[in-house]
Amino acid sequence: MIPFKLTEELITDIENFIETKNNSALLSLLEDIHYADIAEIINELNEDEATYIIKLLNSDKTSDILTELDDDVRESILGNLSAKEIAKELDELDTDDAADIVGELPKEMVQQVISKLEDREHAKDIVDLLRFDENSAGGLMAKELVKVNENWNVLTCVKEMRVQAENVTRVHSIYVVDDEGKLKGRLSLKDLLTTSTKTHIKDVYISKVDHVNVNEKPEEVARIMSKYDLEAIPVIDEIGRLVGRITIDDIVDVIREEAEKDYQMAAGISKDVEADDSIWELTKARWPWLLIGMMGGLGAASIISGFQEALTKFPVLLIFIPLMQATAGNVGVQSSAIVVQGLANDTIKGAIWGRLGKELLLGLVNGLALAFVFLIISHFGFKTTYLESIAIGIALVTVVVNAAVIGTFIPIFLNKRGIDPAIATGPFITTSNDVLGILIYFSIAKVFLGF
Structure with missing residues (x-):
């Protein structure tokens, strides 16, 4: 079987067939194409063209096509169909898919569509499914068995x-x-x-x-x-x-859907959005974490401003601020990502202290390895003094251990409180570790360099 490929030429041919009302050519073209691929085609057409195809094809095929369409495309098509036409599509679907479509209809349309269903037992099952929360097994199940x-x-x-x-x-x-x-x-x-x-x-x-x-x-x-x-x-x-x-x-x-949601949350997007959503919807989804990130940056800047005198005396400290922030952010995201994945797969069990202890040891090993590489590079590449290198190296180890522990603790803590732990990855961990990393960095440097 040759994989389906959506091309501009195919879309152009379909648009031309619709414009000239060449139904025989259009039906011949779509005859052997899988309904999921036809849905992909329809997603690229305008509302009138999409509706034209749905009305042209048989219900046994278009009913499946409707379930594969983007939500906004399906909504616009259903808005162009009569209650009887929609009911004809629903008669061909399993009850779970039919209930999903009915649930998207305007309230005043639902009763009209249900009354037009030919199979009354099918209609009864659909109505029964509508009473369940969509975010439950009842809202997900089908009656056919x-x-x-x-x-x-x-x-x-x-x-x-x-x-x-x-x-x-x-x-x-x-x-x-x-x-x-x-x-x-x-x-x-x-x-x-x-x-x-x-x-x-x-x-x-x-x-x-x-x-x-x-x-x-x-x-x-x-x-x-x-x-x-x-x-x-x-x-x-x-x-x-x-x-x-x-x-x-x-x-x-x-x-x-869960993977997409977690991915967006890890990237600092607070609600389920798609690339085609409006600028306003996309802005609302991104704004909270952008604001948190900015506040974190201001917090780090505030800490740095408190050590201006030290930076004048030891300017080399300024050079390695990005190193501390980047390392802390990366380690925290790595730790939290593994924990979030484990929580999602239900592979993390037992007391939190055992998990924290393991992550602390792992952070210590990674931190010492990074510090060793840093000492060599800083001494020969940046000409730092022995005391400066030791101070920054110890700070680096401490920052890595701290980031690993925070990246482990926060997702587990949120999960125990009934909050989606995916929120802990990305900007949340990065921002918190940036601020704490800077604070740890200058505090340790102060102890060793005496400013």
């Missing part, structure tokens, strides 16, 4: 499974419930095929099954599915009834 009653025999089970499977795109697991709909376990396909048709399901099902509650956070669902290599996981309500399942494709989206 295959479940069997523990009191059925194998023959009845197979018949019921055939009916249920018609509405399920992919059967990952067969779940077993009791008469009240409570999750009891899962059924092995091998056991089902090799067992007598008269055998009851309760005699062959596997009672151990990983599951999550409807109120579980998506990040925790992702952790469980990743840890146990699950393609799907059942979701139960507060009293243990099976109400849906979450599949791996939804979890991939959660992992990607």
